[in-house]
Amino acid sequence: MNEKALRTLEFDKIKEQLHQYTASSLGKTRVDEVSPSTSLDEIIEMQNETDEAAKVLRLKGHAPLAGIHNIRPHIKRAEIGGILSPMEFVQIASTIHASRKFTLFIEEMIENEIELPILELKTNQMAVLTPLEHRIKHVVDENGEILDSASETLRQIRSSLRANENRVREKLERTIRSNNAQKMLSDAIITIRNERYVIPVKQEYRGHYGGIIHDQSSSGQTLFIEPEAIVTLNNQLRELRLKEQDEIERILFELTQEINESGTELQTIVSIMADIDFMFTKAKFGKSIKGTKPLMNDKGYIKLNKARHPLLPMEEAVANDIELGKDFSSIVITGPNTGGKTVTLKTVGLSTLMAQSGLQIPSLDGSEVAVFQSIYADIGDEQSIEQSLSTFSSHMVNIVGILEKVDHESLVLFDELGAGTDPQEGAALAISILDEVHLRGARVIATTHYPELKAYGYNREGVVNASVEFNVETLSPTYKLLIGVPGRSNAFEISKRLGLKDKVIERAKAHIGTDSKEVENMIASLEQSKRDAEKERLEANELLKQAEKFQKDMQKQMMEYYDKRDSMYEKAERKASDVVEKAKAEAEGIIRDLRKMRLEKNVDIKEHELIDAKKRMESAAPTLEKSRTKTKAKTSNQQLKPGDEVKVLTFDQKGHLVEKVSNSEWQVQMGIMKMKVKEKDLEFIQSQQKVETKPLATVKGKDYHVGLELDLRGERFESALSKVEKYLDDATLAGYPRVSIIHGKGTGALRQGVQEYLKNHRSVKKIRFGEAGEGGSGVTVVEFK
Template sequence: MQPRVLKVLEFNKVKDKLAGFSASSLGREKVLQLMPSIDYMEVVKSQEQTDEAATVLRLKGEVPLGGITDIRAHVKRAEIGGTLNTQELLDIAGTIYAARKLDRFVETLLEEELYIPILKNYMDQLVIYPELERNIKNCIDEYGEVLDGASEKLRGIRQQLRSTESRVREKLESMIRSSNAQKMLSDSIVTIRNERYVIPVKQEYRGAYGGIVHDQSSSGATLFIEPQQVVDLNNVLQEAKVKEKLEIDRILAELSAEVAEVARDLMENVSILAEIDFMFAKAKYAKHIRATKPKINDKRIVRLVQARHPLIPGDEVVPNTIELGKDYTSIVITGPNTGGKTVTLKTLGLLQIMAQSGLQVPAQDGSEVGVFSAVYADIGDEQSIEQSLSTFSSHMVNIVDILKKVDHNSLVLFDELGAGTDPQEGAALAISILDEVYQRGACVIATTHYPELKAYGYNREGVVNASVEFNVDTLSPTYRLLIGVPGRSNAFEISKRLGLENDVIQRAKEFVSEDSNKVENMIASLEASQKRAEAEWQEAEQIRKTSEKLHEELEQQMQALDEQRDKLMEKAAEKAEKLVEQAKQEAEQVIRELRKMRMEQHAHVKEHELIDAKKRLGDAVPTVKKSASTKKQEVANQTLEPGDEVKVLSLNQKGHLVEKTGEKEWQVQIGIMKMKVKDKDIHYISRPKPVETKPLATIKGKDYHVSLELDLRGERFENALMRVEKYLDDAVLAGYHRVSIIHGKGTGALRVGVQNYLKNHRSVKNHRYGEASEGGIGVTVVELK
């Protein structure tokens, strides 16, 4: 494809927008290198790649591609023996992590039996090194600092550094806090010069501290002196820093060597991740422009259904259906300026290039494109002052170049063919050029103003006329492409609506030949017929779609009902079979026992034995469980009282009735939560036995009222622990096996203190945080011995 054609058709703008959907610089690099392919199988493969990515996005919404970095330069330097810095090593670890995360994501898709052969092939080639990632992250933190734990030696050096640094600071701070320091120091601070700790001393007191002068202020009034007392310590500190740097260099060199060992696999991983990022960038762009996958053919057939130009905003673009290469290979579009002819040419050319680049096209499902060896375009006014070329000359330079290269596998786009010269000669030249391209077998679309070309489509097989619709009432184009209808002149109608006198218009019509009037009337009739046919087709299409939708919905409902009926029948049959089998076994057992009794007692079977056997036979008859409505009726008829253990059906949780809050409503306590529940949502389980009343003089025991929960929120720590101790004793005396302590979430200090206290308490068997329905980590549930 010629770079000039790609520029004219604005393919570079499409690539700029596409690059914005890539997740890494690797993906953006692939986008910038994107060029349309002329190989049929390659185009098919790239379209399948985009479609597979679009399927994953449609089902999952997003793909984990974060963290991918271009690490090729880092890996190459490590491979030739270089030492990588901390950020470069973190980039490598991050890319390994991104590959590992993507691998897990694809595994999940495969477990769901999603058909993703291209992604699976990429992931099969990916070699992941989690150990290298772990080694790097164990040595370097997220800010690029080497951790103390990177080696035992480094840990020891840094401990010495911190210790020595602390001693230096202590000595210097004692100096600046001395009684005469305020007089001799410019400021009471400890600072650093030349990587050594110093203090700011006034010029006149430089001899009071001795030591080394490292710097002075701009005025010279202050000297930054390292006192003699800390020189040795600063020396020790510097030696430790040198050791630290050497150890860090050794650690980084060791990690770089690990990278070098797997350099080839890492480079291959980068290429694979770039491909994956690129394919999902194409899919995201397709979703953004509401594009679909076109069918690819090798017969040079183009059928774009309701195609839209991707660079025109969605609320402004007018979709058009463009067909070429099957019934006809040439289209001649006539009509006025600003009618949308050039946009139609650019839409066809750009969508063809996008499809051959593996991008989905903004058109409806069912669209298809062929694979052309070249797309040629002569669009726009490219006159050059420098080359002294007029509009006509610049067009002819391009056309001459096209005619040298065009063949039967080419798509040619001519805008305003023959324009810029004498109308009669220009029209003749346009017809001759079209004939030449047509005879070579190329597909061509041309726009023109010349009325002579309206007859071109009627005289040649495989050529069709077209026009862009113009609304005379609003004096504006509608931008709708009309295939089979040549453009007609609207000069008289427009002039009349703009106020030109009728006499002038009538005299003008007399100058137009009778043949021209017949042609214009024929074109007007064709336009009216096409509009009527399109309206009827749209109405029929809407009815067809509605019918199909209703038919599909009915089929789905019938299928669901059939499946439900079959399941119910199957369950009923299985249940009946089990019940009958149980009844048969019980009956056979009863019969065997009767026979045994008859044999043993010589047919003298007592009456009560017969009654018992009869009862067992009656019990063997299958019974049908009560329906849900019967159960609900029973629940409605039950008598409830405070203290009853019940089950809240809607929550599937057990609790206790606290009190009646309405005619058909109770307050139920579930764990630490109290809520109001309707009678119909309550299922009775059991009622606690009444407790005997003892004299008031009785000491605290099982009858002493102790709450099932202790609320410590707002308590001071010491008071809270005293309350916990007393409460646990009371709970043990009350005979409770499980209680709840509410301490809240807060800062966590009270929670930790309570948990530590419970670990060592003599009466505590076990303790845990509450479930979500019990209060979560704001509550500790305690099991007592």
């Protein structure tokens, strides 16, 4: 990748930001080494790694990566026969522990059925060195101190050391507490010189204690003497310390040998944990810029959705849609200074470099980035005082170098192409350079001030004009990129807003040619059309969202209604059955009484008449139907087609087929609702030709067409109540669970009258005012029983 382009596009600043999210020196090293790849497969793999780490952060919020160290130098020293220091062992144990902790973290997520194929593979490649970790922790504590438990010999030596030290201290304590001590000692303390216990004796009493002088004060008035009485004990301490040191060296040597034996496994752990640290560094950076994973291609196609410059603060950066490489391969951006042209160039260039480095980019989902073998950028003031080159000359030196290497796998970014020289010659040169790069098949984005280049996009196939929007009212750029619309001069409008007299502006306009005026008018018209189209698109999207929400709400309400209806049917049938059973029991009793009367009193009642009466009672009992929602589809070989009348078994409703939306789904019109229904839940009734059409007004029941709202605004009170009465009957017949009555706010008389009527209506279950999104107190929402 072109190093100059990396510097020009400030890729080094991206790396600086990445450094903030590393968990170890290993991650920092990987960040320093990162550079854009030119292999599509490698880039896709790197993007997948970043995306998987981002998935972990999204689900868990963190990843346990603390305690990783670069232990490669320690492993190398162990290999060549050196003895590692205690702190080096601490770092090795910490790294083993960090790898084990991270592995358990990933295994737990996989057990919860979270797919992490890359991290699963990496953690499986790391050896489990828990015994070595425990061995190190048995020898060295977290501060690098050798523990007594390192060996039994060391424990015994240190036990003897402590016992001897106690004896020495006891003797010296008795010495400094004696009656003469206050007179002969400079201070009643025990101190150490040359690893031996001594006491501070005044110069004139040096011979009183005997022993060995180890040091004196700066004034010479105090001598640090090892009394003769403890010389032997100090010698024993010295011997024990030497034994302790020899034992520690032996322990560290053996432990170093164990490290050497596990050197290969430790190198693998370090390498993989470095990869993992870098994966999560990229993911954390992507989260900080609200980045997304781009789709990658090798077709030279770039499509950035609401892309922001990654180095600008998110609240300041203006998002733009940028597309290049499909319908056109060159974009020429015109517009005023500080309007955002250069930011657009850097946004495209830097996003491409980031994507090819496996980083997420600051744009919305669905963005796509091409893999380029080389990226060239001529951006900024290239003036070189050292080489005595002007701005124009420096730019040309850079452009000449670009033209020598550019090909169809290149992305070229030109800022103010042809600037710094005579406008006419500069424009001609810019057109020629653009033609050359375009003919070689490279993807090009160029910015310019020259009006001659506004017509360039209209005269060249595969080239499109673009501009950055400028608000004349506020005299400031909006930084919005308008692809397909060339920039126009705003000098006259700006001058007028700043107070330049009209007659001066009119004289200036007279110097402008007719062609230029027509071009400016055309550009103004295009800009207005673009804004209008964008506004209409946003409005259409909003209406579509509202319609989809309304459809989902209606589907939900219908489901609730049918479930409730089926439940009520079953409840009513069970209740009727209970009544009939009770009646049958009473009838049985009456028949028994009649038989008894016939036998006792000879009443003339024939037996077959009694049996016939009993049968009539039994036939009166209703047969309970199964829930309509559980009806199974009847097998039929009928081929369904649009227009056929069908029965939707899940809703127990009739409807008409509108169109087939997939191999197994149809769109069905049921009354005023259109729904997607699986073909297995449809039962054929009759074809379109056999369907009898009736006037809409004569059809009642669930298919009766009545709106979900009744608007009473402007109605007189009596007329309004009449309409409400009829509307409630129609809505009940249509099977609606709830409707809205719009009465407005006004004086409140109509609202109060309507609500009083609704409270006493037989079919009304509950009423309430509309919510904020439903019209507030100007609307009453009615729920039916």
